[in-house]
Amino acid sequence: MPIDATKPYDESNIFARILRGELPAETVYEDEHALAFHDINPLAAVHILVIPKGAYVSWDDFSDRATEAEIAGFVRAVGKVARDQGVVVQGYRLLANIGKRAGQEVGHLHVHIFGGQPLGPMLAR
């Protein structure tokens, strides 16, 4: 069931639990501001999720409330993970589902990195 991204952050969401160490994750990168791990249900040969460490529901929430350091750290982490995963030369896709119409399932901002194979059209018609 997609979340309502206009609602306040819910501390019980799965990624908050991963950040608190209550659930495992296959971590590929971590720093002060961001955590990146393999998606549990990969939709491409490379499918990594990058999340900020702060409690933000969505991109618009993050861009509104996060500090400059958090924003810089998160954006840099996404790029570093893409480089580390070796997807830059062949190309890759970033995706953030936000709210109901986009089907956001987890109410903690996350950017999907897809790569490692041809990715097809941006959206199905």
Ligand code: AMP
């Ligand atoms: P979204 O639909 O954009 O909210 O994407 C949520 C993503 O989180 C999906 O691709 C799920 O497969 C992934 N996911 C859910 N639970 C976990 C988990 N425990 N570890 C890693 N990925 C997860």
